[in-house]
Amino acid sequence: MKIAVSATGKTMESQIDQRFGRAASFIIVETETMDYEAIDNLATLSSGGAGISSAQSVAEKDVKAVITGNVGPNAMNVLKAASIEIYKAAASTVKENVELFKKGVLEKISTTVPPHFGLGGK
Amino acid sequence: MKIAVLSGKGGTGKTIVAASLAASLSESQYVDCDVEEPNGALFLNPEIIETTPVNVLVPKVDESRCDGCGACAKACRFNAIAVVKKKVLIFPEICHHCGACVIACPQNAISEVQREIGVVETDRNGRFLQGRLNIGEPITIPIIHKLKQSVREDKINIFDCSPGASCTVVQTIDGCDYCILVTEPTPFGMHDLKIAVSLVRKVGMPFGVVLNKAMAGDKTIQTYCKNEKIVVLMEIPFLREIAENYSKGILPVKMDKAWEGKFVRMFSSIVGGIEL
Numbered sequence: 001m002k003i004a005v006s007a008t009g010k011t012m013e014s015q016i017d018q019r020f021g022r023a024a025s026f027i028i029v030e031t032e033t034m035d036y037e038a039i040d041n042l043a044t045l046s047s048g049g050a051g052i053s054s055a056q057s058v059a060e061k062d063v064k065a066v067i068t069g070n071v072g073p074n075a076m077n078v079l080k081a082a083s084i085e086i087y088k089a090a091a092s093t094v095k096e097n098v099e100l101f102k103k104g105v106l107e108k109i110s111t112t113v114p115p116h117f118g119l120g121g122k
Numbered sequence: 123m124k125i126a127v128l129s130g131k132g133g134t135g136k137t138i139v140a141a142s143l144a145a146s147l148s149e150s151q152y153v154d155c156d157v158e159e160p161n162g163a164l165f166l167n168p169e170i171i172e173t174t175p176v177n178v179l180v181p182k183v184d185e186s187r188c189d190g191c192g193a194c195a196k197a198c199r200f201n202a203i204a205v206v207k208k209k210v211l212i213f214p215e216i217c218h219h220c221g222a223c224v225i226a227c228p229q230n231a232i233s234e235v236q237r238e239i240g241v242v243e244t245d246r247n248g249r250f251l252q253g254r255l256n257i258g259e260p261i262t263i264p265i266i267h268k269l270k271q272s273v274r275e276d277k278i279n280i281f282d283c284s285p286g287a288s289c290t291v292v293q294t295i296d297g298c299d300y301c302i303l304v305t306e307p308t309p310f311g312m313h314d315l316k317i318a319v320s321l322v323r324k325v326g327m328p329f330g331v332v333l334n335k336a337m338a339g340d341k342t343i344q345t346y347c348k349n350e351k352i353v354v355l356m357e358i359p360f361l362r363e364i365a366e367n368y369s370k371g372i373l374p375v376k377m378d379k380a381w382e383g384k385f386v387r388m389f390s391s392i393v394g395g396i397e398l
């Protein structure tokens with residue numbers, strides 16, 4: 001299964017980025033083979049609607065699930081429309097979280113943080 | 123004639139200055155452009171007789187024509203549109219009403235519909251105008267724009283700006299003849315005054331400073347203004363009596379006639395100092 005993980009870097013050893021909309025990058029992982037591809041998250045530069053743009057980017061990669069820290073309301077709406085499940089990261093690196101996901105122990109996220117949470121709550 | 127009252131820092135006394143000036147001049151119209159939290163009405167007690175909605179245009183998709191190509195989402199500079207699974211999702215609050223999506227759509231599937239974001243309110247005798255942004259709306263500019271279209275050109279328009287020095291303030295001072303910068307003798311007041319000064323200098327607008335809450339022992343603002351060759355139009359002292367009355371909705375000009383004279387004289391010195 002193809003999934004996206006919000007990350008601060010571009011490898012499987014990178015740390016999780018707790019922010020979804022303004023995550024530095026997304027690691028797209030094929031869970032069967034652990035093959036991966038890193039994509040820059042251009043939405044970090046946008047003045048608004050970062051979550052919407054991020055969700056659109058991962059949806060275009062045809063992922064079935066996202067692992068991240070927090071998701072805002074607009075990103076949640078786009079991910080839902082794309083039938084992408086959202087899971088709460090429970091370990092520090094991308095790789096560890098993917099392993100936990102494969103074991104089925106990550107919790108699903110169904111509630112959002114307030115808008116602009118990833119900007120320091122402004 | 124159009125005079126804008128701005129400050130940079132919030133709470134320095136824009137409203138006390140703008141409302142006092144408007145109340146002191148018989149041919150004035152006070153215009154509350156702090157549309158997120160207009161409060162001039164608390165002091166001027168206008169009788170509002172007309173409320174006009176302010177609408178913006180946001181996209182609407184005709185799903186029978188849309189083929190889900192995603193051109194609209196790519197065209198949007200504000201991330202207000204997402205297209206997933208060939209379905210268009212629109213986020214109207216984020217939309218900046220530019221219409222790019224309408225032009226970008228190859229299927230002509232997008233039209234624009236009106237969406238109300240706030241109102242403009244007018245009083246009975248044309249002395250008062252205010253904008254009110256609906257709760258939860260992030261974009262103030264269309265309301266300021268409507269306010270500026272609605273002013274009585276035959277009167278002296280006094281624009282009470284929002285705090286800060288960003289788009290809302292820029293939109294408000296655009297086309298004005300003079301700016302009054304209100305500040306206070308605090309580090310924050312000083313810091314934000316400098317930002318406001320750089321703004322009005324950049325747009326090339328004549329301006330002067332009103333020092334509110336002035337204290338006898340503190341000359342930091344006066345010294346800064348002297349060094350920068352900025353005129354200090356008025357000092358309002360830091361007095362309990364002024365604050366107490368203000369908290370009851372009573373302006374200094376209503377408390378003591380001498381203040382009315384001071385504001386009228388300030389206006390005369392502004393008019394005398396600029397070429398219209």
